[in-house]
Amino acid sequence: MNEPAREQEEQTRQPKPRWWRDNGLSLAFGFLLLVALAGQAFWGQLAYNEEAQAAGLQQIGLGDYITSSSFAVDVAENWQSEYLQFLLFILATIWLVQRGSSESKKIDEAGLQSDEDMLLGEHALVQSPRWTKAAGWRRRLYSHSLTLAMGTIFMLSWAAQAIAGRVASNEQRMRDLLEPLSLGQYLASSDFWGRTLQNWQSEFLAVGSMAVFSIWLRERGSPESKPVGSPHDETTSDD
Structure with missing residues (x-):
């Protein structure tokens, strides 16, 4: 087998890059960041409204809290x-x-x-x-x-x-x-x-x-x- 043909065969055998696999670390931590932010927003709103209720103030919705x-x-x-x-x-x-x-x-x-x-x-x-x-x-x-x-x-x-x-x-x-x-x-x-x-x-x-x-x-x-x-x-x- 000549050299160009051998190189082409080796390239064919090598696994092709997969976007999800090749970016797994950043994708995983990006997902965890979003989950943690969502959890912080949910529980933070509850704590905010508990304090507001105790002080006799108006409670707010989730959209108002995250802004x-x-x-x-x-x-x-x-x-x-x-x-x-x-x-x-x-x-x-x-x-x-x-x-x-x-x-x-x-x-x-x-x-x-x-x-x-x-x-x-x-x-x-x-x-x-x-x-x-x-x-x-x-x-x-x-x-x-x-x-x-x-x-x-x-x-x-x-x-x-x-x-x-x-x-x-x-x-x-x-x-x-x-x-x-x-x-x-x-x-x-x-x-x-x-x-x-x-x-x-x-x-x-x-x-x-x-x-x-x-x-x-x-x-x-x-x-x-x-x-x-x-x-x-x-x-x-x-x-």
């Missing part, structure tokens, strides 16, 4: 903390390492690494993104595009938390016959920082725990774990 400041601030405060978690983890793992952790680079690879290691410029592959082969600002921008995206979403969601939180707080203050707060006053309030820091501390705990637990614990088949038989002090599977 309310109460729902918006609860969603935004969780989103900002999640994106802060990933932003800090991405930046920290450039320079900081953890011996034996599957979440860490090799001990001697701390730092930005060389263009050759990062497949940039003349070291780029044929299949590499176009901007990795470009010079100047485009290469620099693409080299930090992940942190820029995460940082932007974090700042936008944190701003949304501040705006929606102020509205929700002022609604409660009006019920208590108190003066409403300006945005600056709300940003310095215990409500804003209480909401913020209670989420931040849980994210920092989760990331730190994952980095440490992965030194000694395993999950067979998961890319977040070292191979089950790897030594505890092995930082990466090819160390």
Whole structure:
């Protein structure tokens, strides 16, 4: 059999990409996100109406609740903390390492690494993104595009938390016959920082725990774990 015919036969034997399989991870978590948001809206509306009934106020429907400041601030405060978690983890793992952790680079690879290691410029592959082969600002921008995206979403969601939180707080203050707060006053309030820091501390705990637990614990088949038989002090599977 000649070479072109052999290559064509091998390509025929290879399984064709399936969209659902090839995007299973993002689809699964996108579905879970929608389910969790729906559950939060349903139970959040019940809690809101229970408080309104106890205070002798008018209850609201589900549509009104999901467009309310109460729902918006609860969603935004969780989103900002999640994106802060990933932003800090991405930046920290450039320079900081953890011996034996599957979440860490090799001990001697701390730092930005060389263009050759990062497949940039003349070291780029044929299949590499176009901007990795470009010079100047485009290469620099693409080299930090992940942190820029995460940082932007974090700042936008944190701003949304501040705006929606102020509205929700002022609604409660009006019920208590108190003066409403300006945005600056709300940003310095215990409500804003209480909401913020209670989420931040849980994210920092989760990331730190994952980095440490992965030194000694395993999950067979998961890319977040070292191979089950790897030594505890092995930082990466090819160390």
